Amino acid sequence: MKLKENIAISDSGYLFNPSTGESFVLNPLGMEVLQFVKKGKSFEEISKEVLTRYSVDSITFEKDYQDFIHQLRQYLLIGSDE
């Protein structure tokens, strides 16, 4: 799973896809997760990171993570799984 290379994310959480012209907004955790994905971290690594810092259980986060990744995929912001 890889974030498309030319995608621009600003500090405010604004995401711009130059190849489609679409703009998106991320909330703070959305941005954090996307940065992890960009760095190529696995779900296990991301989950560990998030669970230590946020008051959330692993099942809830896994479900929300999957939904988030699904959204990224639906908007063609990440390539399909290798």
Next chain:
Amino acid sequence: MNKKRVTVGISGLNAIDSPGPGMAVAMGLHEARSLDVRIIGLAYESLEPMIYMHDLVDRTYQLPYPSSGSDMILSRLEYIQEMEHIDVIIPNFDAELYSFMKIEPQLKRMGIRMFLPAMEQYEERHKVNLSKFGEKYDILVPHGKAVFEPKEVFDIKSEFTFPLLVKGKWYDAYIAYNIEQVLTCFNKISAKWGLPVILQKFVHGSEYNVTGLGDGAGTTVAAVAMRKQYITDKGKAWAGISIDDTYLLELTRKFVTATKWRGAFELEMIKTQDNKYYLLEINPRIPAWTYLAVGVGQNIPEALVRLALGLKVQPYESYDVGKLFIRYSKDMIVDREEFEKLSMTGEL
């Protein structure tokens, strides 16, 4: 002459093919002889062009939609007021006028003045009540009917001939040539603007408009008559010419005196082949073509701001006849960062 410094908030920044009046109002205010104006744009959507016209607008803030309730608009304006110290707001959208009238006392306490019609004036001239209005003030109005249910549409045959106009409570008007089309329009309009939907007899003729300003005590402070020269497929004037029509201007004064109209207005009239004027609509705000009035010598936005501030205003007596306004559209180049900033922070 010493110019008075004022900060004015204006909405209607959508200078698109069915334009909001914001741009004309801003241009008028920048040309005002007695005022030195700072303009705060109030936008609802992120692509309203004027947001990005920094020579016209000093700063823009997004507002929540009127449909989210006046409390929401008020709390947003409280925030904006802390930053900007607005003296006067001129709301330019039909759909927001009601909310602004509702919060007028609270805005006044915050130091923001407006010059809007009273709630009774606003309701009385409403499309839904226009027939009664015509009767009361002895002004010809095309026969109209407010319908609440699709089944009522089937009963209109005795009252209307085709084609007829189907209008939304705030926006949208379609010409329908048969019952099926009326029904389609009814559904389309009621889904967007709620009930009732207004059916109005279609009157053939040429379109004339008057824009003006009443001081709330019966005096007509400004009144300019215009004949539409070119009309877009949305029914908007793309070009028009100022005219000297004694009857129209008299009718306007009669309207202002009889209703003690407070604030700006636009009368939409139609003149039939046998020279009868019918009143189609009264818009309780400045129209998008108000810059023509400014250009022919009656700066309605300036006078409105002065009235709102309680300053003396000398009624305009005349204007240049035979001047045209010709609207044009133009592309501007905007950096993505500007759009991003507005989208992310609601301010630019």
Next chain:
Amino acid sequence: MEKQRYERPILKKLEMGMPGKFGVAANLPPTTHIDGISVDSLVETYGSPVFILSEKTIRSVFKRAKKAFTTRYPKVQFAWSYKTNYLNAVCRIYHQEGSWAEVVSGFEYDKAIANGVQGQHIIFNGPDKSAIYLEKAIRNDSILHIDHLDELYTIIELTEKLAKKPKVAIRVNMDTGIQPMWDRFGFNYENGQAWDALNKIMHSGKLDLVGLHTHIGTFIMSPQAYGVAAQKLADLAIGIRQKYNHTIKYIDMGGGFASANTLKGFYYPGSDTNPTFDDYAEAITSALLNTQFTPDNLPLLILETGRALIDEAGYLLGTVIANKRLSTGKRTTIVDIGINLLFTSFWYEHKLTPARHYSQYTEATTVYGPLCMNIDVIRENVNLPLLNKGDHFVIHHVGAYNMTQWMQFITLRPKIVLIDQDGTAHVIRENETMDNVMNMEHLPAHLK
């Protein structure tokens, strides 16, 4: 180190032209407390879902309504509309405030008597009054609002055995310029039915015609319609005096005032646009004062408003069961409140607020109830903060009808709690139990 509050990661596409809602601080403030008690603790103590009623609000709204009318008209009487909410605790608050009872069935009639309402202060409305209850009501000196001729004849028959002159009024339906026109109840004004019924009453000599009643519709957005109705009833009253030299004691304008809820299909929220008590009072009282009634002959004005009095005092507290996404990508939230408890969600865009603070990030969400039915929708489209499973929320303005028209469907109905004026909570109706439901059933022997 304390952990940060979790809000799920979201990605929202910016529709061009639409505002980036994120930037605009337009979120509803949360409802963390009701009359000083935290929503979380209410749910913890009484379960979820749970109905909460505020006695403080009930009384203050009542006082507001009363003031609107009594400052404009000298003789005003409210009659609590039992069908709107007939919990005994609720009814007794209104009776303490001076309301009579307005009932539409034998069941409600008995409830009013059980709540200590004097017979002569019960107005008996509705198309279905059995002979047994008519007799009971006549013996108690209650006021009968006659709905149809069959009822009129039944009452005349009863007078023969009761040796009493029943106090009656007729319900009048009429054109007040609003749609739809309610013409299924009572006698029509325009076509002469009303006069026909009045003539029959007067000529019978056996009934005491004390009032005239109308109820023009429900959630009426136009106060002027009440003005028209009051005018027409006044005309009838004046006509009766001229023809029979008989004075009508009261004019009953029924109910139908709008509450602050937002009807579906309306652009502005109801809290901005719906008429206030002052608007209705102005229309009704000026119509009455402008008729030929002399000041010493003004009839008593009775009002049976229910919804506008109690809607605001009712809250429904619930919990998020799950979040999911539809095939279209649309976010949905499933909650433990369905149309079995909140059938008013068929016509209102009920205001829904979270029970605690969230960040400004929201998602457009459909809120579904827990029933296994497609029609179980609480809000079709509402911008909600990022609620998690187990989070609590509050639905507002649910005081009218939901606690009488709710259904025992699929599941058991919850508790109703009243918070008194000192901020103490009282359970005023227990939650249903399996036994409650099972005890009413009988198994035939061959199925045991």
